Amino acid sequence: MEHTWTVLEKSIMNIKDNILNSREERAKLINTYLLDYKTVISVKANMPGLDKNNQLSYLLVNAFSYLTNTISNSKIDYRQNDDGPFLLIMTNDVDSQSVKNEMVEIENSHELGRLIDIDVYDKQGSFSRGGRRICYLCDEYAINCIKNNKHSFEEIIEFIRDKVYKYYQRILWDNLDSSIMEELALDPKFGLVTPYSSGSHKDMNYELMIKAKTAIIPFFIKMFFVTCEKKDVNDLLIELKNIGISAETAMFLATEGINAYKGLIFNLGLVVSGIAYKISRFSSENIFEIFKKFAEILFKEYKYRGHSYGDIAYQKYLISGIKGEALNGFKHVQEALPILKDFTWISKIRALVFYITNIEDTSFLKRAGSIESYLEVKKLFVDLDIFDMNQVNGLNQLCIENNLSFGGSADLLVVTVFLKKINDLWQFF
């Protein structure tokens, strides 16, 4: 028994030593940056216990990557070691004195500010907030509770998890909802459903889409957190697929059997999970490479031998539709992002027309009936002058009369809006 204890104590001592060494390493790294920069800001999670690298630490630190937007000409460095993940933000434009107060203000006012430490460094030294911080759980000074072991580890972690999850839940809900709405509100939209028209979809309308939207959003959020928590990527994708199936079921229940957003569940689900993967691990992989990797695992054994229209299109014309797009790491989304400069009508229409003319959209192919008319209609969009409202309205009318629609393109427009919004927040490309 005594022996076991000694071994355990030794391994705990080792972990503690590693954590302390990592802190010294970070201090050295900051000093190195101070050779080139006037001011360095470090952001790290205030995480109790020996596992400084749990997913909560990453989510916490990531939530403050936006700080680099608020500091002119700054560079950001995402790092991690045994003391956990941390951000370093470097600048020459702002002196530490003026940043210090702002950072204290953020620690005090940001919803997650209490859970992080922001330290500001310049060549003269370091600055941490004056005054002691209050405990997470009671009214005492935190240092008293820590030194006296007043609260259990589990109690503190639960408090942190609750705050972090609520924060991300809200950010995700807002951005998912507004991204879907940016697409849905667009009108006219070439046979797609808008607030004023069912387009070529006799069985759908705006209200139905809203119901479907509300039904599926919680599942994207679930995908996000599962991706943060599950370490093994293969296991993760099995679980994501199951959540996707549940999302489809919830959608069909809400719409009484009408497929409003099946394609979107796949596309946006993949994107939300890829983002979660990147930020919860500080992965250095390119975000689009992550989407591609996920799609490759998902379709590893896929042979296109099913009876879905997507599979038939592949067998007949080698058109791989959205699966192909995902397996390409959303190549066209990467091209559309600079087209979508903002969320004005003209930018969104331009991005949508880009997708209609460039991607392989099997839901459009199905409605076009033949590959010939599919290509013919695409040509009409290539020639379309979106600044000429007569042309836009005319083509919209033609699409509705011929029962055409572009579900695949609409899905990718939502994905593009979402990626742009989230990237403005967390900068990952």
Added chain:
Amino acid sequence: MKGIAGSKESNDCLITIETSEKTKIEIQSIVGAFFYEQILKTIEDTLTENRIKNVLVKIEDRGALDYTIKSRLLTAIERMKEDV
């Protein structure tokens, strides 16, 4: 001979130790008013355990836990011994 260990980050401390005529401990801490005695005792005990005498120990504490203070001091002692 001199040794330095630690950092001035939150929840850490920076410890400097150097040879001196007699043992002296200087504590500068953001939690000094509450934990001065505890910090002093941790440092004195660690020095005694390792039979270190006639040193000047300076600690700039940012709310470090006892084991952090002890560990930083031990490292600083090692570095002092290596510093010739």
